Amino acid sequence: MTTLTTEQQESLITAARRASQNAYAPYSHFRVGAAILLDNGQVFAGCNVENVSYGLTNCAERSAIFAAVAAVGAAMKIRAVAVVNDRNVACSPCGACRQVIAEFGPQADIFYLGPNGMQRSTVRELLPDCFTSDSLG
Ligand code: THU
Numbered sequence: 001m002t003t004l005t006t007e008q009q010e011s012l013i014t015a016a017r018r019a020s021q022n023a024y025a026p027y028s029h030f031r032v033g034a035a036i037l038l039d040n041g042q043v044f045a046g047c048n049v050e051n052v053s054y055g056l057t058n059c060a061e062r063s064a065i066f067a068a069v070a071a072v073g074a075a076m077k078i079r080a081v082a083v084v085n086d087r088n089v090a091c092s093p094c095g096a097c098r099q100v101i102a103e104f105g106p107q108a109d110i111f112y113l114g115p116n117g118m119q120r121s122t123v124r125e126l127l128p129d130c131f132t133s134d135s136l137g
Contacts, residue, residue, distance in 0.1 A: 003120075004037070004080055009111060012037050012082040013118070019045035019060065020086055027054060031086040034060035034093075036068060036105075039077040044068035061097035065104060078105025083112040090115050098127040106132075 004012070012035045020033025027050050035045040046063025058066075061083060068076055081101055085091045092112045093101065101108055102123045110121050123130070 004109060008037065008080075009082070012043065012080060013084060013111065015043050015045045016060075016082045016084045019047045019064070020084055021047075023047040023060070023086075024049045026050060027052070027057075032060040032083065032091065033085075034064045034081060034083045036061075036064045036078050036082075036108075037080040038068065038072070039079050040072075042068070042072065044071065059094055059097050061093050062100050065100055069104070074104075076104060078108045080109040080111065081105065083110070085113070088113065092121075092126065095127075098123065099130065102127055102130050102132070 015035035016033040019035060020031045023031035025031050025048055032048045033045065035043055037043055044064050044067050046060050046067055048057065048060045049063060050057045061081060078101060083093055090113050093110065106123055108123055110126060111118055
C-alpha cells in the first residue's frame with residue numbers, strides 16, 4: 001500500500017478536526033475527532049460520544065469506523081486513520097480502538113499527535129502480536 005500524499009494527510013486531519021467540533025464530552029471536556037480513509041477513497045469521520053454511565057463512552061475512532069461500516073458494509077478496508085483533539089495534546093488511539101482499527105485496517109497508517117506533533121504509525125507498531133481471527137481457526 002502506498003503512503004498518503006501530504007494533501008491526503010491534510011484533508012484527513014481536516015475531516016477529523018471538523019468532526020471533533022461535534023464531540024459530546026461533557027464529562028472529560030476532551031473533544032476528539034477521527035477520520036478514516038478507505039481503500040476506495042471514501043472518508044468517514046467520527047467524534048467521541050460520552051455517557052453519564054462513563055463506560056459507555058464511544059471514542060472518536062470507533063465512531064468513525066462504525067459509521068463507515070453502517071454506510072458501506074463490512075467489506076470496507078481502512079487505508080489510514082487520523083486522530084486529533086481540541087487541546088492539541090499528545091493522544092494516540094486507545095487499546096480498544098487499536099483492536100477495532102486492526103479488524104478493518106490491518107495495514108492502516110495511523111496519524112496522531114505524539115509528543116513532537118503529528119506522527120505516523122501502523123497498527124502493527126501500535127498493537128504488536130495482536131489477537132486476530134487466525135486464533136479462531
Ligand atoms: N478518546 C477518544 O475519543 N479517542 C482517543 O484516542 C482517546 C480518548 C476520548 C474518550 C473520552 O471521551 C475522552 O477522550 C477522554 O478519555
